[in-house]
Structure formats: structure tokens, C-alpha cells
Amino acid sequence: MSPDLRTRLANVELANPILTAAGCAGAGRELAQFFDIARIGAVVTKSVMLDPRAGLPAPRMAETPSGLLSATGLQGPGIEVFLQRDLPWLLARGGRAVVSIAGGSPAEYAELARRLSDAPGVTMIEVNLSSPNLADQGRHFTDDPAAAARVVHAVRSHTRSDIPVFAKLSPDVPDLVELAVACVQARADGLSMINTVRGMAIDTTTMRPAVAGGVGGVSGPAIRPIAVACVYEVHAALPDVPIIGMGGVRTGTDALEFLLAGASAVAVGTVIFHDPSACVRILREFEEELEERGVRRAADLVGAAHRPMGAQPAR
């Protein structure tokens, strides 16, 4: 009997726990050339902002060992085009839409949440908090738990009650658990982690930073242990809060690792650039991992690494 892969994120049930990570799969259209987008748990869209954004200049990306250093600057078409073109396309293909949003002030996030709540078919909203706060000299909202909480609160207040709001956290903070608690107290229904890790590479030929932005974000398998630690610690502190785990997931085994650490779902990002079919491959591998272990329900494994030895889930 094949295992039950369903997973619950607040009041939403997904057919399986494998999602795309924000900014690594557009709104699903490009990947649909390689697999049926309706087969994965959900598509988390590239963070959408109110207005169109040109992003940062090239070079935007440098390859680092088992990772990528990137600084793309949230290039995108803006909410209007997203609602007219991208969201309907994804829904028409039977995809579940988790819409990631980003802005420069709580009011901008609130406006995005309102527009998305009016549109039919949004499964969840993910709040990308790694965005410069215009009222605080461009420090990221994640740098200040109170500022992050204000954004989450604004989004929750303007989002239809049946749409869960997940706060996406950055690992580059002094106290991740404090940030997570602040978001949950501001009524986040769940947490997504982690965003990219601050990093830099210098091109020794040009003797200049390898990406035009100078400092960028590192993603890919290189950051997986950092991500697993973040999920583990936050789950320990907030065991009832659902987590979407991500950071370097490459195989079904990696996805399983995130579940054991406490994630209820797992998002695949950078590895999609390497393998456009990664999500469905990882889903298949994940299912095989459960079968091999005789696990009947994926949900039983969430946070299993926190249980004392000998208290592993029933098979």
C-alpha cells in the first residue's frame, strides 16, 4: 500500500509535502513544460510586489561549491499582471497557488494581501520578510522582530480568514526563535524557513565582487545543515506551528530530513535550476523512502527527530 502523503498547513491540506520555493519556479509556467504542475503539493510563486520591478543589474549569480550566490532583486511584473496573467494560468492547470508577497512597508504588504484575498483560488500567502523596510533605512524586516510582526499583523488583518498566512524567515538574525515567536504572536499561521544565507564571492580575474550587488544570498545544498538547524530549533520552541522547510533540498532523503526536523512541507529551490524535473523526482524518491521504512503516513514523521529514542512513529 502506498503511503499517505497528505500534509496539513494550518487549515489547508495539500496532497503531498513537496512544493517549489519562492523565486525558483516563477509561477509554474516554465516548469510545466517538464511535468504536470498539479502533481506537487503547491507552487510557491516568486515574491510579487505592488509595482513592476526591474531587479538588480547583471551579473546576478555566481556558482559556489554546492551552492549559488545570487542577487536578483525581486524582478517581477507587479500584482496587476500577476493576477491577470500568472495566477489564472496556474489555477487553470490545476496547480495549488501559494503566493509569496514582498513590499517596503506594512501598508504595501496589506494592500497585496487584500488584492490576493479578492482573487479566487489563492491557497496560502507567504510573506517574504527579507525585503528592505523603507521606513528603516532599508534594513530588512527580519532584522527587527517588531517590524516583522507589524508586517505579519497587517497581512493577517487584510487576508481572508480561510487563507493561511506564513511568515518567511531569514537565517541571518541574532535570534531566530525570537523572530519566529514575534511572527506567531502577530497571528502568522505558520513559518517558512530559510531564505538565502548572506554571502559573497570575489572574481579573482576581475578582482571585483562576483555579483553586481556585492553581497548576495547563498542557496543550494551548501546551506542545508543551516536550514535543518533552523527548522529543528523553531519546531522545538513552537511545536504546534506548521513549518515549510527549505534550503538545499536535492533528494527525497533531504525532504525526509526536513520532516524529521519538524517541517510539515518542504520547498525545493535552487536544485530546480539544475534539474527542472526536481520536484516530481524528489516526490517519487520521498515516497520510496517512506515505503522502504514501512511508514504509512508522512505526517507521522513531522518532528520525529525530537522524540526520545525508542519513541519513533508506529509502522
Next chain:
Amino acid sequence: MSDFRPVQMRSPVLTVRRVDAYYAVTVVAPGIAERFRSGQFIAVAVGGEQSSMLSRRAFAIHDVKPDYGGTVEFLFAVRGKGTAWLAERRSRDLLDIVGPLGRPFPLPRDPVNCVLVGGGAGSAPLFPLAHTLRRRGCRVDFVLGAASADRVFSAITARRVAETATFTTDDGSFGVRGRVTDALPQVLEDAPSDVVYACGPMPMLREVTALAARYDIPVQVSVEETMACGTGVCMTCVVPVVGEDGITRMARSCVDGPVFRGERVRFDDVGTIPFDALGAPGWKARGDDPVSAREAG
């Protein structure tokens, strides 16, 4: 459309050959060969299953053949660790390939005169284009340049398919000493040309575009911008391109290109976000119809 969708395959290597300064790899990839149109490229995963190299390497398709259900050939010079790994592949090794990718060269409807300009390894996509143009009764003139003789691409093939073939090398070791853009005006003077196709480094494309404009000839360029995915999801490969509506957008060269109309590419602004690009800092929505003012692609 769906017939032109790219496919991902694990393709067996048929042969790896040394050709002067280049390696030529032929793989069995029927799905890619059958969909291929000139100007399209493949994105190859390098380093094996557990590779630490996460971005795919882009290579123009140099040739497709019907053998074994369909083969694809690409040529490359070793540059960094990805191409070094590829150079060590042997026949029957498997390569994870996605293709064919990108917008192909638009083809003229009538049997017109075409000048094909290429620099170094960038000349690769011009060869299948030349064959296609010849089959349509077009006249083809080649201008191929490189740093030195061993980097001039397929000179013999060029001479065979083209009416004329002009070669330039930086060191004068083959053909005319100088750059393709030094030789191009003469070629344009000698034959009444209707269209120019060019691929190679950005500075070369900029000059070819400027020359073609001077002769009032339309030019199609294939740009070579750094890529990571090749499939349009990573937003690495952007170049500033002016749309039909006159608005500049940061276009993805892997899906909106690599082939663009030369005069639409803002060569002087490559590597920047032009202040008037859609969504540039300070840019303000002008109340246009949002769908026509959308991001490229």
C-alpha cells in the same frame, strides 16, 4: 506550441572529438534533434549526479543528424571546471541535457542574401542556420573571426556552404588580421545583403548592429549572457531589450532570446538597469494597460 517544448533527457555520448581548440561532443538525443530550430541551445548538467556545480552550462546546437533516431552535436572550448569536466566525457557516458531552448533565428520568407557573422565558439549556431538558409535558396556569406587560427570555427564547412567566407584573426595567423567588424563593411559592400545574423561576445554584437544600421540592413543577434538554468526560472540571464511598445524590459536571454533584433538590445546598458526600464528604481506606473506594460515574457 507544445511540439516545441524542450525536453530533459539522459543522453548517451556518441563521440567526443578534438577539433582545433575545441571539443565536439555528439549525443543521442532524438527528442531534442527533432524539435531543434537554428539558433536554439541546450543546457547541460555537469559534474555527475551529486555534482557541486549547480548551474547548467549553455551550448549552441551545432548540428543535428537523423542517426540513432536523432543526434545533437555541440562544440566548446574549455573555460572553467564545467567545460573541463565535459572534455573528459567518453562515449556511452550519460549527459543530462535540456533542450532545445530559446528563441530560434527568424528565417526570411524569400530567397534573400544573408551575411552570417561569428566570433570564436560563438559561431556554432551559424552553421545549422547556413544550411537551413541554403535549403531555402538564400545566398550565404560568412564572416568568421577568432583570436588565432586554431580558434576559427569550421573554416572548411564555412567555405563549402557559403558563397564567400571571410576569416579574421586577432594575431593574423589565419585570414585577415583584425576583427570581424573590420572585414564586415567590405562584405556588405560586395554583396547586396538583406539580413545579417550575428553571434559572439557582446561588444562584437554591438558593433555588428551599428554597422548593419549604417547599411540599413536588419540584424538578428544571438547574445551570450551568463546563465544558470536555461529554462527561464532563475532570472540570471537578463539583458535590457526594447519591446515593440518602446518600453525597455530586463528580458531573459534564455527564453525571450538568445536571438533578438540587434537594434532592440541596449548594448551600451548591458550590465546595468537603465533608468527608464520597466520597474527600474524611481520608475512609476503610468496607468498603461498593465498587461501590455508587463515584464518581458
